[in-house]
Amino acid sequence: MPLLCGTGKRGRREIERSSPLLVKRNFKIIFKRKSEARNPKFETIPNDQISNVLNKGVKRIWILKIRICFEFRYSDFEFEPFTMDLKERLRQLSSISKVPVASIEEETGDLKERLDRLLRPEKVFRKRELYPIEKLVNGKIVSASEGETFRAEEYFPPDFRYGEMTLSEIHNIPTYPAHLLSGDERLKEIDFKKALFLDTETTGLSGGTGTLAFMVGLGFFQGDGFVVQQLFMRDYSEEKASLSILQDILNSYQFLVTFNGRHYDIPLLETRMILSRKRSQIREMPNFDLLFPSRKIWKGAYENCRLVTLESRLLGMEREEDIPSEWIPSLYFDYIQTGDARKIHRVFYHNRMDILTMVALAGRIHLVYHDPQAARPRKGVEHFSLGRLFWDHGDREKAIPCFEIALKRCDDELAWEVMKWLSMAFKKTGQGEKAHSLWHEMMEWPYRKDAYPYIEAAKYYEHRLKEFEKAIEYVDQALTLISFHRERDVELLLERKKRLLKKKVGNESR
DNA sequence: AGGGAACTGACGTTGGAGCT
DNA sequence: AGCTCCAACGTCAGTTCCCT
Numbered sequence: 001m002p003l004l005c006g007t008g009k010r011g012r013r014e015i016e017r018s019s020p021l022l023v024k025r026n027f028k029i030i031f032k033r034k035s036e037a038r039n040p041k042f043e044t045i046p047n048d049q050i051s052n053v054l055n056k057g058v059k060r061i062w063i064l065k066i067r068i069c070f071e072f073r074y075s076d077f078e079f080e081p082f083t084m085d086l087k088e089r090l091r092q093l094s095s096i097s098k099v100p101v102a103s104i105e106e107e108t109g110d111l112k113e114r115l116d117r118l119l120r121p122e123k124v125f126r127k128r129e130l131y132p133i134e135k136l137v138n139g140k141i142v143s144a145s146e147g148e149t150f151r152a153e154e155y156f157p158p159d160f161r162y163g164e165m166t167l168s169e170i171h172n173i174p175t176y177p178a179h180l181l182s183g184d185e186r187l188k189e190i191d192f193k194k195a196l197f198l199d200t201e202t203t204g205l206s207g208g209t210g211t212l213a214f215m216v217g218l219g220f221f222q223g224d225g226f227v228v229q230q231l232f233m234r235d236y237s238e239e240k241a242s243l244s245i246l247q248d249i250l251n252s253y254q255f256l257v258t259f260n261g262r263h264y265d266i267p268l269l270e271t272r273m274i275l276s277r278k279r280s281q282i283r284e285m286p287n288f289d290l291l292f293p294s295r296k297i298w299k300g301a302y303e304n305c306r307l308v309t310l311e312s313r314l315l316g317m318e319r320e321e322d323i324p325s326e327w328i329p330s331l332y333f334d335y336i337q338t339g340d341a342r343k344i345h346r347v348f349y350h351n352r353m354d355i356l357t358m359v360a361l362a363g364r365i366h367l368v369y370h371d372p373q374a375a376r377p378r379k380g381v382e383h384f385s386l387g388r389l390f391w392d393h394g395d396r397e398k399a400i401p402c403f404e405i406a407l408k409r410c411d412d413e414l415a416w417e418v419m420k421w422l423s424m425a426f427k428k429t430g431q432g433e434k435a436h437s438l439w440h441e442m443m444e445w446p447y448r449k450d451a452y453p454y455i456e457a458a459k460y461y462e463h464r465l466k467e468f469e470k471a472i473e474y475v476d477q478a479l480t481l482i483s484f485h486r487e488r489d490v491e492l493l494l495e496r497k498k499r500l501l502k503k504k505v506g507n508e509s510r
Numbered sequence: 511a512g513g514g515a516a517c518t519g520a521c522g523t524t525g526g527a528g529c530t
Numbered sequence: 531a532g533c534t535c536c537a538a539c540g541t542c543a544g545t546t547c548c549c550t
Contacts, residue, residue: 202549204511259548264548264549267514268549291548291549304547307549462535499534
């Protein structure tokens with residue numbers, strides 16, 4: 001009877017996809033009968049009871065890989081699925097490890113010992129010698145007072161183009177008011193020449209003391225070009241050296257540029273610094289976190305505001321050999337376990353691309369904010385967001401043209417909201433007539449959504465034109481459109497009508 | 511998965527402006 | 531002086547989003 005095996009929640013999902021055998025450090029194996037696939041029930045079976053299970057008639061098992069994991073993770077190796085007897089599989093494994101097998105009964109009874117033998121240290125060292133990181137990634141071993149670590153380095157010339165601007169164009173961006181986009185006054189005059197772009201790769205998302213940043217990617221302008229340096233821990237013991245070098249580099253820059261670094265990379269690095277008993281001002285450094293301005297400008301324009309989404313959809317860039325970020329912890333654990341750097345180079349590529357995307361994104365944000373018309377936002381929604389941003393910043397001259405362009409370019413779904421904002425902008429800048437004509441346009445709009453133009457027109461006729469009868473007409477129309485669930489709004493409209501009737505009577509009696 | 515800021519929507523409060 | 535309107539701001543609870 002074939003079985004599917006795995007551990008933990010994540011394991012269950014993976015099993016349903018590819019049915020690997022996964023083993024935790026405590027060597028409990030979880031079995032699921034294939035016949036229960038519709039409503040899987042997983043049970044934990046300690047390895048010392050495996051033989052009992054096998055004796056109960058469970059004879060066949062799906063095995064893709066057996067491995068010891070520090071933490072659970074998905075195997076990225078590809079194997080041909082096969083079905084065979086467990087005893088037969090263990091016999092084969094024993095022949096690979098060239099360790100004599102006393103008896104099959106012994107093997108099934110002491111799985112832990114078998115796995116230990118399969119992963120003997122000398123095997124790991126052999127791979128580390130064969131495929132060291134230094135040979136596969138462009139970089140070198142660097143020293144600090146606490147020890148050594150690996151540092152990769154890549155240079156990008158000034159004419160290198162990632163997105164719509166060259167690095168040289170981004171380098172030459174004058175300071176721009178990033179404080180308005182980030183809420184941090186210290187970024188009033190951010191200068192990319194003095195900024196350090198930072199992105200980490202970590203062993204997970206959990207945060208706390210269990211997660212560490214095994215790679216810290218740093219990007220900065222040097223001369224006219226751009227350099228990406230990546231500090232990489234070849235072993236957990238290299239963390240102190242890595243953090244020490246990072247701290248030295250941080251001391252040379254005034255600003256940090258990150259993507260969600262404010263809530264992810266920086267707190268994590270700060271925790272690691274504290275655990276390494278290092279003083280660090282990383283949290284105090286002015287940080288231009290690109291996530292927040294990106295959300296303000298492009299929220300709603302694309303399916304989400306993740307860095308990779310903005311990279312492909314906004315900047316039009318595609319990565320050639322990228323990996324999903326959720327694979328990264330697993331690839332690093334493999335590297336630590338085997339010393340084989342043949343796969344980890346993809347993490348270097350991923351990190352490098354993240355940093356280049358941040359640079360391009362910072363350039364794009366500058367472009368649309370500095371001169372939205374010249375930046376030619378691609379979508380109406382982008383103009384709309386920019387308009388609201390300028391409006392919030394009190395820049396009405398820039399806001400209104402953005403709304404007007406947005407209205408021409410957006411779809412019917414968004415047009416209603418754009419018209420609301422544009423009419424409100426006209427009203428508040430003393431352009432009552434323009435607002436008035438827009439409310440009328442809204443009243444004729446086939447995709448009308450609410451009573452907004454009628455309520456606004458009622459206010460306009462009551463307070464500006466003093467035409468109370470006309471105002472009452474608009475209130476009545478608003479009452480027919482407003483949902484009766486919105487009791488408060490109905491109540492307000494009824495009060496308005498009552499007041500207008502009083503004013504009308506007063507007017508007529510004069 | 512964990513953390514936490516930002517966002518959203520509903521509701522209440524406050525204060526300035528204009529009118530009677 | 532007192533009233534009304536309106537916009538801006540505050541609070542709260544629940545939700546969304548992003549990083550590996």
